[in-house]
Amino acid sequence: MRIVTNKELSSYKVLPFDLYTENKGKILEAGEVLTPGKLIMLKNYVKIYTEEFNNSDENNENSEQTDTNTPSQLLNFSYEGIDPSDFETVINKDGYVKTETQIRIKYFYKRILDLLIQGYYEEGLLKLNTLIGILKTEVFKQLGKSGKGSKIRFLGEYELCHPLNVAIVSGLIAKKLDYSALTVDQVILAGLLHDIGKLKIELSDSQALLTMNEDEVKAHPIIGYRLIKEQFELPEEIAKVALEHHENNDGSGYPQGLSSDYISEFSQIINVANYYDNLAFNRTHVLVMNNKEALRTMLEVGTKRFSARMLYTFIHMFNYDDSKSFNDMVV
Numbered sequence: 001m002r003i004v005t006n007k008e009l010s011s012y013k014v015l016p017f018d019l020y021t022e023n024k025g026k027i028l029e030a031g032e033v034l035t036p037g038k039l040i041m042l043k044n045y046v047k048i049y050t051e052e053f054n055n056s057d058e059n060n061e062n063s064e065q066t067d068t069n070t071p072s073q074l075l076n077f078s079y080e081g082i083d084p085s086d087f088e089t090v091i092n093k094d095g096y097v098k099t100e101t102q103i104r105i106k107y108f109y110k111r112i113l114d115l116l117i118q119g120y121y122e123e124g125l126l127k128l129n130t131l132i133g134i135l136k137t138e139v140f141k142q143l144g145k146s147g148k149g150s151k152i153r154f155l156g157e158y159e160l161c162h163p164l165n166v167a168i169v170s171g172l173i174a175k176k177l178d179y180s181a182l183t184v185d186q187v188i189l190a191g192l193l194h195d196i197g198k199l200k201i202e203l204s205d206s207q208a209l210l211t212m213n214e215d216e217v218k219a220h221p222i223i224g225y226r227l228i229k230e231q232f233e234l235p236e237e238i239a240k241v242a243l244e245h246h247e248n249n250d251g252s253g254y255p256q257g258l259s260s261d262y263i264s265e266f267s268q269i270i271n272v273a274n275y276y277d278n279l280a281f282n283r284t285h286v287l288v289m290n291n292k293e294a295l296r297t298m299l300e301v302g303t304k305r306f307s308a309r310m311l312y313t314f315i316h317m318f319n320y321d322d323s324k325s326f327n328d329m330v331v
Contacts, residue, residue: 001049009048010039017050024049074115075123079108079134090156093331094324096142097152105134106160109192113160117199121232132167132188139168140175149318150291153280155330159199162277167191169273169314176313189234190241190266191273197224197242218254221246240264245274248305260307268307272298272314275305280326291322 004019012034019027019042027048028038042048084103091102109131115124139152152168154161171188179187197220224242228234244258244267251259263271278284279294288294295315303311 001051004048004050006039006042009034009042020049020051021045022047022049074118074120077108077111079104079130082107082111090330092151092153092155092329094329095151095153097139101138102154105131105138105164106154106156108134109164110160113199116196116232125232125234128189128192129185131192132185135164135168135171135188136184140172143172147317147319148291148322149276149295150280150322150324150326150329153277153329155326158281158283162281163192163195165277165280166194166270166273169276170269172317173269173272173310173313176317177309186235186238187266187269190238191270193224193228193232193234193238194241194245194270194274195220195224196227197221218246221255237264237266241266241270243267245270247271249307250304252304263307268310272306272310275301276314289325289327291318291324291326292320293323295320295322 001020009015015028015030015032015034017030021027027042027045032038082104084100087103087107089103089106091099093099095102097105108127112124112127112131115121115127143152149169152165154164167188168191170191171184174184174187221243225239228242229236229239241264243255244263247253247256247258247263247267248271249260249263249268251257275284276294276298279286279288279297280291282288286297288297295318298306298311299315
């Protein structure tokens with residue numbers, strides 16, 4: 001048996017071999033036409049296998065094992081052990097958090113994602129719990145009386161900074177709602193993992209997040225939900241966030257078209273934080289130049305997209321005069 005990647009499958013028009021789950025359950029048979037719908041369906045599986053095996057496959061598999069099964073390199077790292085001088089990255093020069101701390105947090109999170117992608121779920125989740133404590137100490141307590149949301153954002157690589165920003169804003173909303181400390185931690189964890197399905201869509205393609213088509217984008221909540229629920233074995237309320245963070249209050253979202261109270265409370269929080277950070281990253285159809293414009297846009301969108309309770313809790317956390325251009329904060 002060998003693992004078949006989504007990239008390999010997309011190169012076939014007709015499937016040349018049978019496909020199986022890791023438990024040897026047959027998914028598709030050789031000779032079936034690989035339609036776009038079938039390819040999207042296959043991406044719901046964390047791993048897919050075939051019985052076909054040849055020398056080149058063996059070499060590929062051996063080299064893959066060499067790359068991935070290196071516990072000493074993958075597992076032995078710590079937040080304190082990350083040297084900020086080893087990395088060149090964009091930082092928020094106006095942020096509350098020190099430059100060195102911004103870099104450490106970003107690359108600690110990157111190493112954790114590497115663990116999760118390579119299948120070291122237990123180790124990755126333990127380090128995520130460490131990261132939650134770091135975010136609460138290094139970011140939450142720095143918000144200050146001015147309440148400028150722009151000053152707590154991480155800037156730079158979207159695939160790293162977006163989940164961090166969503167986790168931070170979501171955790172602050174949960175704290176403002178007087179959730180218990182444990183529940184705040186769960187909300188932060190859900191924010192860190194809400195887009196994990198995107199990383200599983202095509203692991204071998206570093207440009208996947210930039211090149212995904214609409215169908216692939218809309219598949220990532222289902223992939224993320226299954227991964228968190230079945231592989232990470234985390235609680236349903238955390239897995240639901242991956243599934244529901246694109247659901248809208250008026251039922252216009254995806255993948256299930258849920259509305260109002262049918263959307264879980266954690267997901268209602270992450271929906272607000274996710275949209276806010278996508279606005280700030282210019283990942284929506286609305287162009288905003290600063291935090292003030294982002295907040296105004298959120299209010300204009302209003303309860304069509306967001307839970308009123310979560311939206312107004314979020315708006316009231318931040319200074320509405322926070323009008324420095326996002327572009328001017330980058331260095």
